[in-house]
Amino acid sequence: MPRERASIRDTRYLPVAAVSAMSLVYALLGAFMLFNALANWRRRTQVGALANAGFWGLLGVVVVAADWLPLAVVGVAVIVAAGIAASGHMRALSADPSRADPAMGLALETAAIDAPVVGTSPARAPAATVTLGDRIFIPALLIPAITVAGVFGFKAAGRAGYALVNTQQATLLALAVACVVAAGVASVMTRSGPRTALVEGGRLLDAIGWAAILPLLLAMLGSVFAETGVGDVVAELMRAWVPTESRLACVLAYALGMALFTMLMGNAFAAFPVLTAGIGLPLLVAQHGADAASLAAIGMLSGYCGTLLTPMAANYNLVPAALLELPDRYGVIRAQVATALPLLACNIALMYFIPFRGT
Amino acid sequence: MNLWPLVGVLVVIAGFALRLNPMGVVVAAAIATALAVGTTPLATLELVGDAFAKNRFLAIFVLALPVIGLLERHGLREQAERWVTRLRGATAGRVLIAYHALRQIGAAVGLTSIGGHAQTVRPLLAPMVEGAAKRRLGQLPEPLRMHLRAMSAATDNVALFFGEDIFIAFGAVLLMQAFFAGNGIVLEPLAIALWGIPTAVCAFGIHALRLRRLDRRIAELAPAADREDPSPEPVDPTADAARARVDP
Numbered sequence: 083m084p085r086e087r088a089s090i091r092d093t094r095y096l097p098v099a100a101v102s103a104m105s106l107v108y109a110l111l112g113a114f115m116l117f118n119a120l121a122n123w124r125r126r127t128q129v130g131a132l133a134n135a136g137f138w139g140l141l142g143v144v145v146v147a148a149d150w151l152p153l154a155v156v157g158v159a160v161i162v163a164a165g166i167a168a169s170g171h172m173r174a175l176s177a178d179p180s181r182a183d184p185a186m187g188l189a190l191e192t193a194a195i196d197a198p199v200v201g202t203s204p205a206r207a208p209a210a211t212v213t214l215g216d217r218i219f220i221p222a223l224l225i226p227a228i229t230v231a232g233v234f235g236f237k238a239a240g241r242a243g244y245a246l247v248n249t250q251q252a253t254l255l256a257l258a259v260a261c262v263v264a265a266g267v268a269s270v271m272t273r274s275g276p277r278t279a280l281v282e283g284g285r286l287l288d289a290i291g292w293a294a295i296l297p298l299l300l301a302m303l304g305s306v307f308a309e310t311g312v313g314d315v316v317a318e319l320m321r322a323w324v325p326t327e328s329r330l331a332c333v334l335a336y337a338l339g340m341a342l343f344t345m346l347m348g349n350a351f352a353a354f355p356v357l358t359a360g361i362g363l364p365l366l367v368a369q370h371g372a373d374a375a376s377l378a379a380i381g382m383l384s385g386y387c388g389t390l391l392t393p394m395a396a397n398y399n400l401v402p403a404a405l406l407e408l409p410d411r412y413g414v415i416r417a418q419v420a421t422a423l424p425l426l427a428c429n430i431a432l433m434y435f436i437p438f439r440g441t
Numbered sequence: 442m443n444l445w446p447l448v449g450v451l452v453v454i455a456g457f458a459l460r461l462n463p464m465g466v467v468v469a470a471a472i473a474t475a476l477a478v479g480t481t482p483l484a485t486l487e488l489v490g491d492a493f494a495k496n497r498f499l500a501i502f503v504l505a506l507p508v509i510g511l512l513e514r515h516g517l518r519e520q521a522e523r524w525v526t527r528l529r530g531a532t533a534g535r536v537l538i539a540y541h542a543l544r545q546i547g548a549a550v551g552l553t554s555i556g557g558h559a560q561t562v563r564p565l566l567a568p569m570v571e572g573a574a575k576r577r578l579g580q581l582p583e584p585l586r587m588h589l590r591a592m593s594a595a596t597d598n599v600a601l602f603f604g605e606d607i608f609i610a611f612g613a614v615l616l617m618q619a620f621f622a623g624n625g626i627v628l629e630p631l632a633i634a635l636w637g638i639p640t641a642v643c644a645f646g647i648h649a650l651r652l653r654r655l656d657r658r659i660a661e662l663a664p665a666a667d668r669e670d671p672s673p674e675p676v677d678p679t680a681d682a683a684r685a686r687v688d689p
Contacts, residue, residue, distance in 0.1 A: 429643075
């Protein structure tokens, strides 16, 4: 495996400022995970707390330090963390509404916050909003507002010659800035300290658990698949089965192949080059005379139907199930099936007609 | 043909089918694939570590959790539920259709960051949808509540996926253009983006139909006397009343 990562700091590709800004974001992210690890360590007598502490501790360290640690060490840490998750010992402790956890200093602190409004009730207190009312939406809406503004700001700066960051990083940096600003505003509005925000964030992080990290691992699996040529084997297998003289068969193979392969890889971007090189270009464009632009667009969107159906697309399908505390890990996917399948059928029909409208 | 690279695919399918812990399944599949094609153990570890380092950005959403957690502690979700009951005519389905339209149009003009599961769906959208349904039904049966939450997440996904592809500067569009350029076919990003529109329209139509059906199902659950807001949609007499109310 070539150490391509070295190129991350290569100024030919990215301005140094962008790299250090992203490092700062990762440092922030890792620090939050480490804070949560510490919070779990402090209540280690509870079932599951120790597993939580180990998981977030390990990941916090590698999220901060992945650029400096030897890659093999990062790999070992990731595998150990995955082992902790697979052991089934992690628990959503702080999601417990009783919150009777003096070891954290949490009960004390939150009681102090709520005291003026709802007395000493340690439970989540809707009554507190009586004072805030609709203003409580302000910090929540600040996140998208600042993110969007930040993206435009970074891009405008780029056009003006101050190329701070590339497009993808612009969004990530803007989101990070937005989260920090919104947390500050929320802390002021609710008259609580940043520590309370971190404790409450940790509660959510524990509730999501390992699913928060799953997207990274699935992306990792995607690159391993790409590296080892899984896609080429699949495309070759499919080509061996498709009666290439039939336009319908080729359309079906490309659209269904995109959906299926996206389900395997969890990502239509990974499926697109493989299936288009294997089926789209040689069979549909070269042999049947399809228009490449519309074929590509509809092919990619057929892949997106697969994204709606697969646990491999964890950040879209499994993370929200955890975030929304659904009892069924696959609940979001189940809710999407009845949209994804008719839509895939629509895509097949569109692909059969639109790219061939001139022929 | 060398079929060894497919070992990992089999591990993934078996693991998800058996509902094993996905973390373990994914790491096992990666290691199995790498070893099956003859990568050394050390190189396999480096492959895992390198991919993790490169994909760390996928966890950035975690940074939104402190502010969301803090606001939830101060009743953000309850306030969202209350807020929606002030809208006349708001139903679970209509709230979701409106959100879908907004989210998809936003994504189509490049504003993909106006939504998100951590920032919008959990703290705002799902409570609003639940609140709208509660106004109709009073206390929600637990399976329905979970189904409404799942539909909130699903709506965000569908709207985002089939909106963002219309934006010409979106990664997927540029990826397609770059792929074809590499194969000697020059394409206009605009042409690719525009041909995403038919599917985008279908996606909105199909999903909106489902959301209206969701409203009808909720209306059927409501005791007849409580229907303060008669549903404008004609209730199909053959509708799946007998079927499980919240079949996913």
